[in-house]
Amino acid sequence: MELYENIFKRKSTKAFQMDSLDEDSLRRVEEILKTAPNLFEGMKVTYGLLREGKEFSEKATGILGAYTRVKAPHFLILTMEPKPGFRQATGYSLAHVVLALNDLGIATCITYPGADKEVLQKYLEIPEEEVPVLFVAFGNPQNPAELYPPLDYYKRRGLSDIIIQGPVKRKYKPLFEAVRLAPSSFNTQPWRFSVDGNKVHVARVKLGFVKNKLFSSLNKIDMGIALAYLLIAIKAKNFKFNLIKEEFSHPEMEYMITVEILEEPRRP
Numbered sequence: 234m235e236l237y238e239n240i241f242k243r244k245s246t247k248a249f250q251m252d253s254l255d256e257d258s259l260r261r262v263e264e265i266l267k268t269a270p271n272l273f274e275g276m277k278v279t280y281g282l283l284r285e286g287k288e289f290s291e292k293a294t295g296i297l298g299a300y301t302r303v304k305a306p307h308f309l310i311l312t313m314e315p316k317p318g319f320r321q322a323t324g325y326s327l328a329h330v331v332l333a334l335n336d337l338g339i340a341t342c343i344t345y346p347g348a349d350k351e352v353l354q355k356y357l358e359i360p361e362e363e364v365p366v367l368f369v370a371f372g373n374p375q376n377p378a379e380l381y382p383p384l385d386y387y388k389r390r391g392l393s394d395i396i397i398q399g400p401v402k403r404k405y406k407p408l409f410e411a412v413r414l415a416p417s418s419f420n421t422q423p424w425r426f427s428v429d430g431n432k433v434h435v436a437r438v439k440l441g442f443v444k445n446k447l448f449s450s451l452n453k454i455d456m457g458i459a460l461a462y463l464l465i466a467i468k469a470k471n472f473k474f475n476l477i478k479e480e481f482s483h484p485e486m487e488y489m490i491t492v493e494i495l496e497e498p499r500r501p
């Protein structure tokens with residue numbers, strides 16, 4: 234399975250067929266969840282699989298806001314202990330799962346969990362110390378052709394927008410072409426990259442007071458997704474990397490992490 238290739242052929246599906254996926258496909262989904270990677274050791278994302286999503290999405294529509302309203306035959310409910318960095322960690326793990334599902338030909342839509350823990354507990358057991366972070370609606374798309382994006386689908390910022398400092402070596406360009414396509418809440422694409430030789434400082438656009446209240450939690454998840462896309466691309470291009478913390482500051486950015494790309498390509 235090639236997660237990297239799926240970066241270029243994944244889109245959100247908003248209209249699902251309400252029939253269940255076949256048992257074999259659901260078993261494969263469970264396998265993917267078991268091996269989903271985690272960003273930090275000791276901070277594991279819990280994936281609850283809601284097989285009977287139909288009833289849940291019908292009930293949930295009253296609770297969830299208009300944006301979160303997606304009806305699907307199945308849902309993943311992602312929960313986690315709310316330790317520092319848990320939203321980024323959820324986004325990181327989730328990005329791998331969503332790309333792997335896409336590889337199986339299963340459509341997904343990441344949605345914000347507009348329902349609180351008490352409501353969710355009617356459908357699923359949630360560990361006491363964990364909180365709901367995200368839902369992923371999944372199943373077959375109503376229109377099979379809608380699984381993959383048409384050529385002009387991605388409405389994303391260009392490299393000159395997201396790379397705030399360069400230059401970027403030619404061999405690193407494909408890494409940013411991949412990360413550029415990461416999905417984000419309201420397609421806000423809050424990631425920016427300051428490139429210094431083989432170091433990529435990853436940062437999030439700081440929001441004003443009001444927007445910060447509304448969007449910062451979601452944008453932290455988006456940052457985890459972007460980091461996953463970047464690292465998936467780095468691995469696909471046979472580079473190695475280190476994740477390090479550096480002294481990076483920018484008046485309009487909140488620093489997340491630095492990816493140090495190691496020049497020596499991995500031997501095949």
Ligand SMILES: Cc1cc2nc3c(=O)[nH]c(=O)nc-3n(C[C@H](O)[C@H](O)[C@H](O)COP(=O)(O)O)c2cc1C
Binds near residue numbers: 247343345415454455
């Ligand atoms: C953290 C997060 C939350 C999202 N929440 C919702 C949601 O509640 N409802 C929805 O319809 N789409 C939601 N999306 C999907 C985005 O709108 C979508 O990924 C973005 O517009 C880019 O489109 P694409 O995924 O088709 O490339 C969410 C995406 C992310 C990453």
